[in-house]
Amino acid sequence: MKALTLSLLASGLGLASALATIPMAEAADKPTLTVYSYDSFNTEWGPGPAIKEGFEKICGCIVNYVSPGDATETFNRLRLEGASSKADILVGLDSNLVADADKSGLFTANSLKADALHLPIEWDTSTYVPFDWGYFAFVYDSDKLASAPESFEQLLDAPDDLKIVIEDPRSSTPGLGLLLWVKDVYGEKAGEVWEKLSPRILTVTKGWSEAYGMFLEGQADMVLSYTTSPAYHIAAENKTNYKAAAFSEGHYMQVELAAITKSSQNKDLANRFLAYLVGKEAQTIIPTTNWMYPVALPESEWPASFKDLAKPDKALLFDMQQVPSIRKQALEEWLQALSK
Structure with missing residues (x-):
């Protein structure tokens, strides 16, 4: 899903501003995790900024989002770059593109133990990790x-x-x-x-x-x-x-997925990001910023605005x-x- 706002066509300048406030020396001392994701995920009204802030508090790293466009465009950018891509993680892969992702050979298995997902279908999380649906x-x-x-x-x-x-x-x-x-x-x-x-x-x-x-x-x-x-x-x-x-x-249905690239030089950090993405803190952020169902929260913990939606x-x-x-x-x- 794409984050909603009355300023739907505005650019995500909030992120650039936030990055600019990081002292140069401090940023240089920290590893950078490069996350490719669709554009609306990373706007100031989307889940990206809050997830970035939350993860940076515990990772000792800098999260750098790269957003070429919609989810399909972002995946295509990664495919074009191939093994030379600087991306560590792709966030926002559509479940309908899994076969194409497999064929690309760009992704690797993760170490996540996601055994408490609340999805209407069974899902193998060994490579592609659901974060909303x-x-x-x-x-x-x-x-x-x-x-x-x-x-x-x-x-x-x-x-x-x-x-x-x-x-x-x-x-x-x-x-x-x-x-x-x-x-x-x-x-x-x-x-x-x-x-x-x-x-x-x-x-x-x-x-x-x-x-x-x-x-x-x-x-x-x-x-x-x-x-x-x-x-x-x-x-x-x-x-x-x-x-x-x-x-x-x-x-x-659509299930939105995240996966680690084979070319990543920060796989341990990338695995930690995936764990955070399906952890309670990030999952609590997603429903009211990305306006999709969370994968790791039971229905009893969904926001009140989700309770009477068409099912x-x-x-x-x-x-x-x-x-x-x-x-x-x-x-x-x-x-x-x-x-x-």
Whole structure:
């Protein structure tokens, strides 16, 4: 998930300012842990700064974030750099990219003993460590859209003037999530569904922040986001009019992962960072900054704003090793339908 704010398109200058306050001599005496992550993770309203501050208090190190863009762009940057990358850790790898991550050969096993994860699925943490999870969903403003679709079928049959904003599956993990969601529900008929949905798509953005910003500005009736997105508006704005439409077909899952690079020269420190990331302090930070479900907190410890969110009756998720072949066909169908 991407951290929410009314300044969605602002840059994360807070981090640069914070780094500038570190005395030069002190910084030179400490090892640097380089963490690649998507941009909104590291903005002043995201979880990055608080996690950095908390970990630096116990690690005797400097955490340096590098954020090339959305999660897919960040992973692609790492793949481009290959074994010469200075990254120690990638934070924000989408579970739907695990097969690609395996194929890249860029990641190594960790020493984490994560035996108390609260996930709706079983997960092997030996290489890729979950730190939050959620469901993709279409979010709407109930003050403006009184009767929201409750299924893909209702969305396809909605009035012609209903407009949605979605993200590009080639550059955005929510965009990829929607691509797989439609494919999971409709199978070989997915191309036909995209053709029917195409007139309702106002635009396709490169990333999540741009899409959600357009929605908040009132340019579209619905935006592809997460079932947890309304929690931000409840907690930060005391608004309950933003809701996630619960689709009867079920909702596609996303698990966000962190992994240590083989090229890291700070593997012990990287393992400590992973342990901190799934520890209680960081996990308490994540729900109200990244607006996703924490992996290491029981539901009884979730923030109050998470208690009444839409909960899918059915969780959808392809076998991660099959995603590349499924994605290839689904992307061809998507491109063909939207080009007409």
